[in-house]
Amino acid sequence: MWAGLTEAGDDFDSVGAFARLRESSRDGYRLAYAQWLKHLMDEGHDLSIDPPDARATVPRLRRYAQAVAHLAPRTQALRFNRLHRVLSSAYPGGDWRQLSNAKNALHRRANAAGPVRTQEQVPPSDTLLEAGTTLIGEACRQEPFMPLHARLWRDGLLVSILACHAPRRRTITALTLGGNFRRDDLGYAIWASAEDMKAGRPCLFRVSSLLKEAIDGYLSRARPLFPNGEDPERGPLWLAFTGRALGPQGIKGAVAAITEVRTGRRTTTHGFRHAALTTMANAEGFDTRHGQAFLDHRTPEISERHYNMATQLDAGRAYATLLDKKRTRGGRR
Numbered sequence: 001m002w003a004g005l006t007e008a009g010d011d012f013d014s015v016g017a018f019a020r021l022r023e024s025s026r027d028g029y030r031l032a033y034a035q036w037l038k039h040l041m042d043e044g045h046d047l048s049i050d051p052p053d054a055r056a057t058v059p060r061l062r063r064y065a066q067a068v069a070h071l072a073p074r075t076q077a078l079r080f081n082r083l084h085r086v087l088s089s090a091y092p093g094g095d096w097r098q099l100s101n102a103k104n105a106l107h108r109r110a111n112a113a114g115p116v117r118t119q120e121q122v123p124p125s126d127t128l129l130e131a132g133t134t135l136i137g138e139a140c141r142q143e144p145f146m147p148l149h150a151r152l153w154r155d156g157l158l159v160s161i162l163a164c165h166a167p168r169r170r171t172i173t174a175l176t177l178g179g180n181f182r183r184d185d186l187g188y189a190i191w192a193s194a195e196d197m198k199a200g201r202p203c204l205f206r207v208s209s210l211l212k213e214a215i216d217g218y219l220s221r222a223r224p225l226f227p228n229g230e231d232p233e234r235g236p237l238w239l240a241f242t243g244r245a246l247g248p249q250g251i252k253g254a255v256a257a258i259t260e261v262r263t264g265r266r267t268t269t270h271g272f273r274h275a276a277l278t279t280m281a282n283a284e285g286f287d288t289r290h291g292q293a294f295l296d297h298r299t300p301e302i303s304e305r306h307y308n309m310a311t312q313l314d315a316g317r318a319y320a321t322l323l324d325k326k327r328t329r330g331g332r333r
Contacts, residue, residue, distance in 0.1 A: 032082035131262035132159030
């Protein structure tokens with residue numbers, strides 16, 4: 001069934017419904033379907049008896065909904081949405097009304113619960129930047145300079161770039177020297193191709209000048225201690241000690257470990273995007289509509305709905321501070 005969904009072809013061949021999805025999207029559907037199969041196995045069902053479309057009976061779906069009821073509303077909705085997409089795509093002639101009704105009901109419940117506010121879990125961007133740059137400073141002062149210190153420099157630079165620019169993990173993982181990560185007379189720039197961007201649009205941005213010396217030192221001193229890291233103009237920007245590119249999971253683990261130790265809060269790569277827009281929202285005089293361009297969203301509503309974690313209390317405090325400054329200036333005049 002899965003092979004049929006992902007089967008590739010040209011204009012003259014049959015193409016699976018998931019053939020043109022990004023690999024990360026296919027992985028999400030594969031995981032959701034695997035979770036459904038695990039639930040059936042945990043309940044003692046023999047998967048070799050019924051074909052996939054016959055397994056999704058209403059009683060079984062009800063018990064599955066009960067089994068995932070402890071999860072966040074949006075997680076429940078996502079699981080059922082992906083399960084419905086897999087089965088309805090694989091068996092388009094089937095009757096999936098009950099599964100569709102359950103999916104829609106869970107989405108309504110998730111929307112009623114409101115956006116998940118993660119502000120208490122994500123430090124401000126300046127705190128994250130300080131954590132990364134402090135780690136780089138500590139690593140570069142070590143003598144003798146060893147591979148352990150090179151790894152800390154790498155991880156500190158990862159955190160610093162995420163704090164300054166909040167790229168998606170896909171984008172920062174794909175950086176290669178002389179390719180989409182380049183140096184010129186003004187410093188460093190990232191040229192992300194459409195394939196490396198979730199929205200499918202190429203993107204160009206300059207790396208903050210605050211990080212120029214840290215990047216110079218990483219390329220000349222730290223990266224050469226990694227296998228295959230001798231050439232400062234070619235190869236993956238982020239290397240593992242296997243000599244291969246540091247993959248998405250390696251980046252995720254490195255960032256989470258550093259932020260937990262340095263800030264007391266374990267922050268994901270995606271958490272930096274929440275932190276960025278919240279920092280913008282709380283900055284006086286900053287128009288949060290710029291978050292659309294900064295985070296590469298198709299509409300400003302997406303930025304506001306999903307990433308602005310500034311609470312009404314924070315906004316009220318910022319506004320009170322602004323009024324106080326205006327009052328003080330008025331009194332002086």
